[in-house]
Amino acid sequence: xxxxxxxxxxxxxxxxxxxxxxxxxxxxxxxxxxxxxxxxxxxxxxxxxxxxxxxxxxxxxxxxxxxxxxxxxxxxxxxxxxxxxxxxxxxxxxxxxxxxxxxxxxxxxxxxxxxxxxxxxxxxxxxxxxxxxxxxxxxxxxxxxxxxxxxxxxxxxxxxxxxxxxxxxxxxxxxxxxxxxxxxxxxxxxxxxxxxxxxxxxxx
Numbered sequence: 001x002x003x004x005x006x007x008x009x010x011x012x013x014x015x016x017x018x019x020x021x022x023x024x025x026x027x028x029x030x031x032x033x034x035x036x037x038x039x040x041x042x043x044x045x046x047x048x049x050x051x052x053x054x055x056x057x058x059x060x061x062x063x064x065x066x067x068x069x070x071x072x073x074x075x076x077x078x079x080x081x082x083x084x085x086x087x088x089x090x091x092x093x094x095x096x097x098x099x100x101x102x103x104x105x106x107x108x109x110x111x112x113x114x115x116x117x118x119x120x121x122x123x124x125x126x127x128x129x130x131x132x133x134x135x136x137x138x139x140x141x142x143x144x145x146x147x148x149x150x151x152x153x154x155x156x157x158x159x160x161x162x163x164x165x166x167x168x169x170x171x172x173x174x175x176x177x178x179x180x181x182x183x184x185x186x187x188x189x190x191x192x193x194x195x196x197x198x199x200x201x202x203x204x
Contacts, residue, residue, distance in 0.1 A: 015039070020056050025091040026064040034058025064091065104178040107155040107171065118179030166195040 003009060017032065024031040034057050041050040070089065072081050087094050099109075101116040114126025133150050136143040152160070154177075158170040169191040176184030 015054070024061050024064050027061050031059045031061040032056060033063075034060070065089065105154065105174060107174060108153050110151050110153050112150050114177060117177040119177050119181055121181075122177035163195070166191050169195060 001009070001011070018030075020037065021030040021032050023029070035055075037054050037056055039052050039054050040048050042048045065088070070085055072078065072085055073089070083094055099113060099116070105113060105117060111129060112126065114122050115130065117123050117126065129146070129150050132143070132146050136146060154170055154174045155167065157173060158165050158167040169188055172184045172188035172191055174184075175187065178184075
């Protein structure tokens with residue numbers, strides 16, 4: 001909706017149950033924390049134009065962080081969050097700071113990590129992606145498509161290809177990157193001819 005200069009209109013924004021929900025790591029599902037919420041309309045974070053309070057009924061789920069110390073978060077002191085606080089908030093150990101370059105790549109690893117893949121062709125692809133990204137940044141015009149691909153996990157290959165690449169095929173590509181080229185290639189070909197997306201294309 002657009003407004004002409006000086007024009008005013010009344011706008012209604014409906015807030016459904018999803019507007020107040022959060023993922024509760026203790027119940028392993030989305031919950032709603034009951035209470036009174038301030039809903040703000042603003043031109044920016046420093047220019048609040050309208051504030052209204054909304055009473056929300058919760059799902060009475062157990063709070064996942066009850067009894068844990070998160071003073072740095074409560075005081076918004078986010079410049080120096082200790083690892084212990086972050087791990088408690090995450091409800092699992094934080095991952096290591098550096099990648100284990102001796103370990104095989106997994107489906108949640110990013111394509112940028114191809115630089116230490118076991119397969120030399122995969123390492124070449126990784127260097128090519130890195131070079132393309134560095135070149136676009138150096139030119140002052142970062143290519144968001146390259147940046148997206150560079151940071152995409154292997155499982156994203158299947159998620160983003162609209163059925164052209166199945167998850168089985170993405171796993172085969174990963175197997176090839178991890179040094180099992182012939183075995184991965186065989187599975188890739190098999191996955192290509194049996195992928196669900198192929199049947200949909202044939203039906204059309």
